[in-house]
Amino acid sequence: MNPASPRVTINDVAARAGVSKGAVSMAFNNRPGVxxxxxxxxxxxxxELGWFPHQTARSLSSRRVDIVGLAICRPARLLGLEPFYMEFVSGIESVLAERSCSLLLRLVRDL
Incomplete structure (x- = not known):
């Protein structure tokens, strides 16, 4: 792994496997030629290196963002006092994580 990089990159994988960065990209994207x-x-x-896809980079290249938004109409100070909401949000995050999605939580005021 590159000591200057905090996370494993495609370059690190290519170096470990003894192939080009392009070959790694083709393999990861299930393209022919490898x-x-x-x-x-x-x-x-x-x-071996613990590489995993970088969601932000993947979103930029695919023009797709795997984020689900959730708006809760509740004052923030009450969310911690009502266990239902924390369990609810935690459950949503668990299901989304299994699908490599993120949760965007927004607290909104009463209208």
């Missing part, structure tokens, strides 16, 4: 043996070596290097 043999099955090389593809497996790339994924093994990614697992």
């Amino acid at each position: 043999s099955q043996a090389t593809r497996e070596r790339i994924f093994e290097a990614a697992r």
Whole structure:
């Protein structure tokens, strides 16, 4: 892993697998041009290094943001006093995390 980088990058995976950055990109995006043996070596290097997709970068390249918004009409000071809301939000976040999505929580005032 690159010591100057706080997280594992595609370059780190390429170096570990002994392939180009382009080969790693093709393997990660399930594109042709990489043999099955090389593809497996790339994924093994990614697992060893603990690489995972960077959601912000993926959103920029795909023009898709996997974020679900939730608006709760409740004063912030009351949310901590009502266990239902914390369990509710936690449950939503758990389900979204399984699908590589994020939760955007917005507290709104009564109208």
